[in-house]
Amino acid sequence: xxxxxxxxxxxxxxxxxxxxxxxxxxxxxxxxxxxxxxxxxxxxxxxxxxxxxxxxxxxxxxxxxxxxxxxxxxxxxxxxxx
Numbered sequence: 488x489x490x491x492x493x494x495x496x497x498x499x500x501x502x503x504x505x506x507x508x509x510x511x512x513x514x515x516x517x518x519x520x521x522x523x524x525x526x527x528x529x530x531x532x533x534x535x536x537x538x539x540x541x542x543x544x545x546x547x548x549x550x551x552x553x554x555x556x557x558x559x560x561x562x563x564x565x566x567x568x569x
Contacts, residue, residue, distance in 0.1 A: 491540055491569035492513070494521050494546065494566070495521060496520075496521050496522060496523060497521065498519060498520065498521045498568070499516070499518070499519070499520050499521075499568065499569040500518070500519070500520075500546075500548070500567065500568060500569055501516060501518040501564050501566070501567050501568075502516065502517050502518075502548070502558055502560075502564060502565070502566050503515070503516045503538035503564070503565045503567075504516075504517075504558065504561075504563055504564050504565075505527065505563040506563070507563070516549060517550070517556055517558065518548075518550070518551075519549050519550040519551065519556065520548060520549050520569050521546065521547070521548060522540060522543070522547040522548060522549050522555065523546075523547045524544070524546050525544075525545055526542050526543065526544055526545070527531040527542070527543060527545050528541065528542050528543075529541045529542075529543060543559050543560070544559070544560040544561075545557055545558065545560070545561055546558045546566075
């Protein structure tokens with residue numbers, strides 16, 4: 488999904504995410520240092536996937552002010568080296 492970009496801890500990235508709406512698209516961006524990237528299962532009982540869970544790509548970032556942010560990555564996520 489994010490070929491060519493090493494999401495290793497300590498890497499500074501900018502993540503832009505889009506949330507499509509009916510008549511518009513909401514866009515947000517977060518910049519920080521990668522703490523961890525992983526695939527984690529949700530508690531979604533309706534997913535009907537492996538072990539009845541939906542697996543999501545999750546990226547944990549530390550922003551410049553120290554705040555920790557967990558992002559669920561999807562097809563609308565764009566990650567660039569910052």
